[in-house]
Amino acid sequence: MGFFDNPEEQERKAKLKVMEDKRVAFAQRLAKEGFAPQRMLLTQSANGGFVALCRPDSRWCLIVSPGFGSDDDFRVEYFDALNARAETVFVAAEGMGGIFGFGTKGQRGVEYFITCADGTEACMSFVGSRGSWLECTLAKNPLLKTQRRRGDANVVWDFQPLDNGSVDRALKVAQSYFPEVAVVTKQEHT
Numbered sequence: 427m428g429f430f431d432n433p434e435e436q437e438r439k440a441k442l443k444v445m446e447d448k449r450v451a452f453a454q455r456l457a458k459e460g461f462a463p464q465r466m467l468l469t470q471s472a473n474g475g476f477v478a479l480c481r482p483d484s485r486w487c488l489i490v491s492p493g494f495g496s497d498d499d500f501r502v503e504y505f506d507a508l509n510a511r512a513e514t515v516f517v518a519a520e521g522m523g524g525i526f527g528f529g530t531k532g533q534r535g536v537e538y539f540i541t542c543a544d545g546t547e548a549c550m551s552f553v554g555s556r557g558s559w560l561e562c563t564l565a566k567n568p569l570l571k572t573q574r575r576r577g578d579a580n581v582v583w584d585f586q587p588l589d590n591g592s593v594d595r596a597l598k599v600a601q602s603y604f605p606e607v608a609v610v611t612k613q614e615h616t
Contacts, residue, residue: 446574449500461570464563470559473494512538512539513611516534518532554593555588568584
């Protein structure tokens with residue numbers, strides 16, 4: 427039995443197809459509503475989905491995708507003003523900093539928490555070694571493409587990985603979306 431005949435691989439492909447079906451239906455719904463932000467910031471979530479922030483008009487728009495394999499659907503919320511907070515994250519490297527499998531790599535960056543209407547918080551994480559991010563224009567937005575992508579691709583596959591070298595660039599972009607949010611320093615330990 428080969429890798430592609432594996433039942434787990436078949437299940438993974440089925441989940442990707444469901445996610446792409448949801449994304450296409452969501453993109454078509456937004457297109458009918460005339461949703462066309464010039465810029466959008468997206469970050470990967472811990473559950474395999476993503477969180478997106480944009481300003482299509484005078485209001486802010488937050489989009490939270492379903493997690494990988496989740497039965498949830500896309501959630502969209504509009505805000506006149508963002509209720510957000512930010513925390514710096516620093517996790518010191520241990521051992522040999524992950525070199526040759528000894529110890530762990532250090533992590534640094536900022537996490538932005540946006541309060542939703544139901545009181546929950548959506549997290550946009552810009553921490554090295556924890557995820558990925560993407561800022562895109564309307565023409566290159568993988569979320570808003572109304573046609574099916576080849577091979578049931580996941581939108582997060584288009585994101586750029588966050589490593590300690592790219593965090594500063596990502597944070598500059600993020601700060602343009604959160605200009606009035608003060609960053610609080612926090613220390614994490616593994």
